[in-house]
Amino acid sequence: MSDTIVANALLVLPHETLRGSLHLSGGVIRAIDPGTAVPAGALDCGGDLVMPGLVELHTDNLERHIEPRPKVDWPHASAIIAHDAELASVGITTVFDALRVGSVISKAKGNYGEYARALADEILDLRRQGVLRISHFLHLRAEVCSETLVEELDKFGPADAIGIISLMDHTPGQRQFRDVEKLKDYVMGKHGYSLDEFHGHIAAQKALGDRMRDLHEAAAVAAAQRFGAVLASHDDTTEDQVVQSARQGAHFAEFPTTVEAARACQAQGIKVMMGAPNLIRGGSHSGNVAAADLAEAGLLDVVSSDYVPSSLLTAGLRLGDLWGNLARGVATVTRAPAEAAGLEDRGQLVPGARADVIRVARLGQAAVVRGTWVAGNRVA
Numbered sequence: 001m002s003d004t005i006v007a008n009a010l011l012v013l014p015h016e017t018l019r020g021s022l023h024l025s026g027g028v029i030r031a032i033d034p035g036t037a038v039p040a041g042a043l044d045c046g047g048d049l050v051m052p053g054l055v056e057l058h059t060d061n062l063e064r065h066i067e068p069r070p071k072v073d074w075p076h077a078s079a080i081i082a083h084d085a086e087l088a089s090v091g092i093t094t095v096f097d098a099l100r101v102g103s104v105i106s107k108a109k110g111n112y113g114e115y116a117r118a119l120a121d122e123i124l125d126l127r128r129q130g131v132l133r134i135s136h137f138l139h140l141r142a143e144v145c146s147e148t149l150v151e152e153l154d155k156f157g158p159a160d161a162i163g164i165i166s167l168m169d170h171t172p173g174q175r176q177f178r179d180v181e182k183l184k185d186y187v188m189g190k191h192g193y194s195l196d197e198f199h200g201h202i203a204a205q206k207a208l209g210d211r212m213r214d215l216h217e218a219a220a221v222a223a224a225q226r227f228g229a230v231l232a233s234h235d236d237t238t239e240d241q242v243v244q245s246a247r248q249g250a251h252f253a254e255f256p257t258t259v260e261a262a263r264a265c266q267a268q269g270i271k272v273m274m275g276a277p278n279l280i281r282g283g284s285h286s287g288n289v290a291a292a293d294l295a296e297a298g299l300l301d302v303v304s305s306d307y308v309p310s311s312l313l314t315a316g317l318r319l320g321d322l323w324g325n326l327a328r329g330v331a332t333v334t335r336a337p338a339e340a341a342g343l344e345d346r347g348q349l350v351p352g353a354r355a356d357v358i359r360v361a362r363l364g365q366a367a368v369v370r371g372t373w374v375a376g377n378r379v380a
Contacts, residue, residue: 004376006359007038009045012052012330014348022050024355027375031351045359048370052334052347053093053356054312057164057232057273058139058254058304061086062097066119076122081131088133088380090310091369093356094338094346096139096163097123101153102146102216104208114148116140117155124160133372133379135356137163137341140229142220144169145209149216153223163341165224166232166254167217167245169209221248230342232273239264246270252302252340257288262299271340273302276315276333295322302340303332313360313367 007021011032021042023031038044065079065086087095099116126132140156142149142165156162224231233245234254242264245253252271255278256262265272274291275284283290294300303319305312312333320329331348338347346354355376361368372380 002376004355004373004378005039005042006045006050006357006371007042008036009048009050009359011050011349012327014331014335014350015327017326019047022349022357024357024373024376027355029349029351029353029355029357032349043359043371045370049360049362050349051330051358051360052349052353053134053358053372053374054091054316054333055094055337055341055343055347056087056092056305056309056312057096057252057302057337057341058098058141058166058306059087059095059309060098060307061305061309062099062119064307076119077126080123080126084132084134084136085380087309088372088374089369091313091358091360091372092134092305092309093358093372093374094135094137094343096137096341098139098141098166100141100143100168101156102143102149102168103152104146106147114152116152120156120160134374137161139164139166140223141166141168141234142216142223144213144216144220146212146216147208149212150219153219156223156227158227160227162224162227162229164232165220165227165229166234167220167248167250168234169213169217217248224249230340233270236261236265242268242270251342254304255288255306257284259289259293259297259299262289262294262297266299271301271336272299273304273337273340274300275306276303276311277306277308279303279315279318280311292322295319301332302336304337313358313369314365317362317367318365 004024005021011018011020018034020034062083065083066074068074101116103114104111120138123136127136140162230251231249232252232254233250236242236245236253236256237258239260242261246268250270252273253265254273262272278284279291303315316330316333319332320326335347346356357373358369359371361370
């Protein structure tokens with residue numbers, strides 16, 4: 001690991017910004033010095049922002065690389081490496097790759113099979129080989145409305161170092177899909193259902209959710225405890241659902257769909273995570289609560305890029321503008337997600353922290369990453 005000094009930068013510290021320099025050595029931040037001086041051999045940032053590397057807790061981006069077109073199965077090692085490089089290029093230095101566990105195999109149309117165990121093996125193998133640029137952890141998205149969740153969870157163990165398990169219940173008529181008309185547009189467009197096929201799909205999914213929910217929720221909660229993983233809820237909509245998430249031990253809530261649920265999360269000590277695309281687009285594509293409304297109400301703690309990796313940096317900067325506090329905005333994409341996932345060694349520019357650092361230039365409403373360091377090594 002080489003020594004690096006990034007100098008003459010606007011450093012985004014945990015609670016303030018400071019013009020100064022950052023000394024990276026031995027994989028950690030060794031020193032922070034104020035001022036505009038550029039020591040011999042240092043990188044002159046010319047006033048660019050220097051901040052912690054971004055921490056991503058829930059992204060579907062890998063799935064896009066695995067299946068770049070419907071029914072096109074791309075070679076997985078190449079897809080993982082491309083996904084990794086894309087994240088490094090937009091400032092993400094730690095990612096929890098979200099892999100669905102739980103499949104529906106009994107339907108002839110619109111079914112989906114198992115893939116998580118095999119793909120996790122490939123991610124872990126590439127990680128062991130040292131070919132990935134950034135830190136990769138596993139996030140198992142436990143699909144409650146499925147047929148095979150228990151069997152798929154049983155294929156994982158503590159040795160896999162699962163970081164997060166989230167409880168996903170996509171049963172129609174509730175949570176994200178409580179508006180069945182919006183679900184109709186999505187499902188009919190994706191699977192090419194006729195109206196009769198759509199209604200049959202809804203009935204089958206509701207029956208499956210009612211039959212498997214209790215068993216699958218209990219299995220996922222037990223698996224999180226067995227693996228030592230952080231538990232997350234998903235798409236909480238009502239106060240009762242949040243209370244249930246708290247009983248189950250959820251540390252953070254992914255994409256609550258209403259202000260009521262977000263307020264209940266705050267009352268229960270559960271951190272609220274919203275999607276960066278929601279914030280940037282000005283609302284949810286599913287018709288749920290707008291992330292900006294939660295931010296203005298003081299109910300937003302963590303941001304995820306969800307399905308657009310480049311959105312994470314933009315969202316952190318926009319929240320800084322919204323709140324008039326750049327350090328607070330950046331914390332939603334750095335320190336807060338790291339803390340939510342139980343990572344205490346990264347996410348902030350302080351001496352002794354892991355040297356995951358990015359250099360950023362603002363271009364109006366956009367931003368460009370001019371350098372990415374992971375454990376002190378430049379990777380982009």
